[in-house]
Amino acid sequence: MAYQQSTQSRYGHCDSYFVDSHDDGIYAIRAEARERARAIARMQQRALAEDLSRITSEEYQEDIMDHMEHMESQTMPDVNSIDIQTEIQWFMRPYLLDFLVEAHAAFQLLPETLFLAVNLLDRYCSRRVVYKRHYQLVGCAALLIAAKYGDRKDRVPTVRELKSMCCSLYDDEMFTQMEWHVLQTLNWMIGHPTVDAFLQLALSELAYDPEVEHMTLYIAEIALFHKEFVSTRPSVLARSALALARCILSRTQAKTSEWAGVYDPQTVMSLSNHLYQSSQVLSRKYSSMHLSNVSTTVDDFLQRQAQIARRAAAPPTPPATITIEEPKPTTDAYLGPQTPQKTHYGAVMQHGCLTPPITPENEQFGQGNVAKAQVLPPHMYPSTPTPDHPSNVQQPQYYHNTYLQPQHV
Known part of the structure; x- marks a missing residue:
């Protein structure tokens, strides 16, 4: 009773334990x-x-630039070593890169991840003999390592996703084993200054222009498909692609006193010549609005350049004279010389290169596949060296049809 009185005197009277x-x-x-x-x-x-x-x-800044230039010289692939590969050939490279570009866009990875993945792929092929049935597996492992190294963790592809993109041609353990083998072959030296890294340094000195950045990346990714740029240093390629992008977009060039203004004119000319051979996958990728629709801009630029070239090559118009035309014979018209017309291959590759790029097997190049084979359009990708074959064996003109057929390891 005393306890109840003491509590009431301290806290006051309360009819309920819940106070509003x-x-x-x-x-x-x-x-x-x-x-x-x-x-x-x-x-x-x-x-x-x-x-x-x-x-x-x-x-x-100077110390960082010196370190990047030193690292790019230490992590460059050897083209001569790739040339002596027994099974993989340079004509297989565009198919694999189309697959990597589509996978890179599907996972929404950073631009530098794609350049680093291609560098890891080329460096591995410079040191190890790669079978054509494992070429796509090496590319997937390189993309996985590059994403883990410098991309966001929530965007790193899983082994199950890569396996699904490869149509379940490889088991889960094969991806893990190939990833470990690539790292061991490269002595765990993954860091490589990419074209995107040098591009960001060059663009940091000027006002931000997304169209110039996207155009430069588009030109640099076109260079990935061609053998002659594999041995080009990323610093040289970045400055040359930036100079060409500014020329296409009618932007003022950087001063020669700046780092971005010291570009290689020969590399710029080589890049401009390969603008006509862009991959259909890259064209679709850079035709989106968030990438400034730069592929369409390049097509319009090439059309304008072609029109200017035609006007310059056209002969002068002769003065108007009155002439009497003689009747032309109709029966012997076919005997005159005729200009040969080039065939069009628009129906062959309407939607770009199919993926995944499964490499062909030797037993598929028999006599029975001659009727079904299609010739790869020469204007899509440059001709690449292939090993000499006897005269009684079919040449690689049938690779286009059989190369895209899915096979199981």
């Missing part, structure tokens, strides 16, 4: 103010970190 409070609005306002203050503090910290990073990068 009318101050909930005040607590909500205070909580919202605290959350707003925290958000402002995070923004200030982020801005401060960016300023410190910019100041530090400017201070160590």
Whole structure:
């Protein structure tokens, strides 16, 4: 009884253990103010970190550039070693790269991930003998390693997803074993300054122009498909592609005193010559609005250049004279010389290269496949060296049809 009186005197009389409070609005306002203050503090910290990073990068800019140029010389593939591969040939490369470009776009990976994956693929092929049935597996392992190295964790593809994209041609353990074998072959040296890394350094000196950046990346990815650019350093390729992109978009070129203005004219000419041989997969990728629709811009530029070339090559118009035309014979008209017409291959590759790029097997090139074979259009990809074959064996003109047939390992 005494305890009850003491509690009542201390806390007062209360008929219920649940007390209705009318101050909930005040607590909500205070909580919202605290959350707003925290958000402002995070923004200030982020801005401060960016300023410190910019100041530090400017201070160590020369050291960073020297290290990147040293690393690119240490991590370049050897084209001569790839030439002596027994099974894989250069004509197989566009098919595999089309597959990697589609996979890279499907997983929404960073641009530098694609360049690093191709570098890992070429470096592995420079040191190991690769069978054509494992060529696609090596490409998937290189893409997986590159995504793990520098991309976001939530976008790294899983083995199950890669297996599905390869039509279940390889088991889960094969992806893991190939990934480990690639890392061991390269001595776990994955870091490589890509074209995108040098491009960001060149664009950091000027105002941000997304169209120039997307055009440069489009030209640099076109260069991945051709053998002559495999041994080109990324720093040279980035500056040359940037100069060509500015020319196509009618932008002013960088000064020769700047790092971005020192480009290789020969590389620029080689890149411009390969604009006509762009992959259909790349054209579809860069025809989207979020990539500034640069593939359509390149097509319009090439059409304008062709019209200018035709006008320059056209003969002068002769003066108008009155002439009497003699009747032309109709029976012997076929005896005159005729200009041969080139065949069109538009119906062969309407939707780009099919994927996955399964490599052909030797037993598929028998006499029974001659009727079903199709010739690869020469304007799609440049001719590549192939090993000499006896005269009684079919040449690789039948690879296009059989190369795309799915096979099981």
